[in-house]
Amino acid sequence: MHSETRRTAAAGVGPRLADRIAAGRDLLTGRPVSxxxxxxLRIGYGLLYLVFLLREFPHxxxxxxxxxxxxxxxxxxxxxxxxxxSVLTLSDSRAYFELCYxxxxxTAALFTLGWRTRVLSVLFAVMVTSFHARAIFMTDGGxxxxxxxxxxxxxxxxxxxxxxxxRRHRRRKAGREGERSGVRxxxxxxxxxxxxxxxNCGMLVIAAQVCLLYGSAGLYKVQGGSWGDGTALHFVLNxxxxxxxxxxxxxxxxxxxxxxxxxxxxVLLQVAFPFVLFGRLKYPVLTMLLGMHLGIAxxxxxxxxxxxxxxxxxxxxxxxxxASLPRLCRRVLRRxxxxxxxxxxxxxxxxxxxxxxxxxxxxxxSTP
Numbered sequence: 464m465h466s467e468t469r470r471t472a473a474a475g476v477g478p479r480l481a482d483r484i485a486a487g488r489d490l491l492t493g494r495p496v497s498x499x500x501x502x503x504l505r506i507g508y509g510l511l512y513l514v515f516l517l518r519e520f521p522h523x524x525x526x527x528x529x530x531x532x533x534x535x536x537x538x539x540x541x542x543x544x545x546x547x548x549s550v551l552t553l554s555d556s557r558a559y560f561e562l563c564y565x566x567x568x569x570t571a572a573l574f575t576l577g578w579r580t581r582v583l584s585v586l587f588a589v590m591v592t593s594f595h596a597r598a599i600f601m602t603d604g605g606x607x608x609x610x611x612x613x614x615x616x617x618x619x620x621x622x623x624x625x626x627x628x629x630r631r632h633r634r635r636k637a638g639r640e641g642e643r644s645g646v647r648x649x650x651x652x653x654x655x656x657x658x659x660x661x662x663n664c665g666m667l668v669i670a671a672q673v674c675l676l677y678g679s680a681g682l683y684k685v686q687g688g689s690w691g692d693g694t695a696l697h698f699v700l701n702x703x704x705x706x707x708x709x710x711x712x713x714x715x716x717x718x719x720x721x722x723x724x725x726x727x728x729x730v731l732l733q734v735a736f737p738f739v740l741f742g743r744l745k746y747p748v749l750t751m752l753l754g755m756h757l758g759i760a761x762x763x764x765x766x767x768x769x770x771x772x773x774x775x776x777x778x779x780x781x782x783x784x785x786a787s788l789p790r791l792c793r794r795v796l797r798r799x800x801x802x803x804x805x806x807x808x809x810x811x812x813x814x815x816x817x818x819x820x821x822x823x824x825x826x827x828x829s830t831p
Contacts, residue, residue, distance in 0.1 A: 499785035500778040505621035507774030509575030547596035577626020605768030618665030674737040681733030693723030707764035
């Protein structure tokens with residue numbers, strides 16, 4: 464009796480397991496997922512790094528060039544220990560450095576536009592890696608995530624949407640409607656399957672990287688006493704190195720209850736993030752994370768880090784959300800194109816109140 468029950472159970476498990484394997488195979492090879500999300504990553508990180516290079520253009524020689532205190536010789540010594548590589552260390556010539564910098568600007572711009580994305584994604588990854596490795600101690604660390612995403616984007620089909628490549632592909636497809644030979648069709652199908660598998664694996668790695676980042680950051684904060692007693696953000700707001708507007712930081716620091724709640728909310732969001740991605744709860748979580756990163760950008764003066772995290776979070780929005788954006792924009796433009804019936808209120812300018820009381824000095828620091 465028991466043997467018949469076990470055989471029946473085994474017979475039922477077999478088909479279910481086969482169905483799950485088939486479903487997983489179809490998900491991996493059937494169609495590329497999150498094409499709009501990959502396009503957002505391409506546009507976001509390409510534009511972000513382009514703005515970063517333009518912002519540091521007056522200081523480029525001191526950070527990555529011949530005038531940097533971290534000389535090419537020191538970089539090469541570090542490469543022997545870390546295994547990094549940078550094309551900027553191939554020559555000490557200023558003309559060579561200026562050429563590399565100009566090439567980096569052009570590469571970031573074309574990658575953002577999605578021109579020849581397969582080749583440009585590799586060049587963009589090499590460029591980001593080279594600049595990061597050349598002066599790894601000269602930046603604030605906000606480009607670490609950009610570096611990882613640039614490497615992952617090489618695997619993805621990030622030029623399929625919102626790109627010059629997509630526009631060119633539509634035109635070629637419209638003008639080329641002939642029959643193909645059997646061998647050519649098989650080769651194209653094999654190429655499509657390979658590209659789909661690489662893209663889906665790349666997007667899976669990107670999602671896992673973001674979840675790992677948030678989860679590990681939240682668990683690391685839980686271990687700290689300052690996050691447990693709600694005082695961590697107080698010390699962060701009093702770090703002289705990360706106070707672009709001291710008056711604003713002092714104003715926020717005066718609201719003790721608010722910064723304590725913000726600290727606990729930060730830990731909760733980061734720890735819960737990997738567990739809310741498969742339900743509707745992820746939308747309010749992503750919205751609160753957006754507010755958190757905007758606060759970091761303003762209060763701590765870390766726009767590159769905040770921008771990189773905001774772009775990474777955008778990959779978890781479904782393609783139907785991005786596909787509906789053009790229709791939503793057209794609807795908004797139609798509404799705003801009509802003459803308003805009631806004039807809007809005049810925009811006022813907000814000012815920070817005068818600060819009172821002595822400024823407090825941080826006795827310890829914590830990273831948000």
